[in-house]
Amino acid sequence: DIQMTQSPSSLSASIGDRVTITCRASQSISSYLNWYQQKPGKAPKLLIYAASSLQSGVPSRFSGSGSGADYTLTISSLQPEDFASYYCQQSYGPPRTFGQGTKLEIK
């Protein structure tokens, strides 16, 4: 199985901050990397697919980058509605595996 390691597991930040979350795969996943946002009591929502493609309707302050085994999600200027948990997921090989999540909290 491909293991996905996210860091940090939790993060405190302020409105307007630039935030970066990283995700490392246990092998190259050739940009088959997706990012999801999950708010309490809600289903995950797709933000970024194929490492850097912005899902329709997602604000442009969200961006993704990376290649090989290393990927990042960046929020350029945090808004109140961005405080949530974030998960990466590899879709390179079965089983489809998720990172353990990053909880983004208000400082």
Place this chain on the structure above:
Amino acid sequence: QLQLQESGPGLVKPSETLSLTCSVSGGSIITKTYCWGWIRQPPGKGLEWIGSICYSGNTYYNPSLKSRLTISLDTSKNHFSLRLYSVTAADTALYYCAGQDYYDRRFDPWGQGTLVTVSS
């Protein structure tokens, strides 16, 4: 716009079978564009892919669950189903269904999720 909705019992006894259905609206489950997946999330924990099924009927299961799992399509009702056998308390989780892009295998959209508790 594609919408998914999970349904099924919220309480299952240990050793019995967990059965859930995901109803799809706004499109047909017989499509070359999507496969259909199940993902679960134990309370307070992360996400675990359970398995997926494509229009061809091909199924893809998480090896950790494969021996206890069946995912199937019902084209007449436009829904797909999950059956997990011989459940234990470790199977207590929020269960989500989701559309899975056939080409890059991203999960979107998702159902709202349904909580299944395994307890006697």
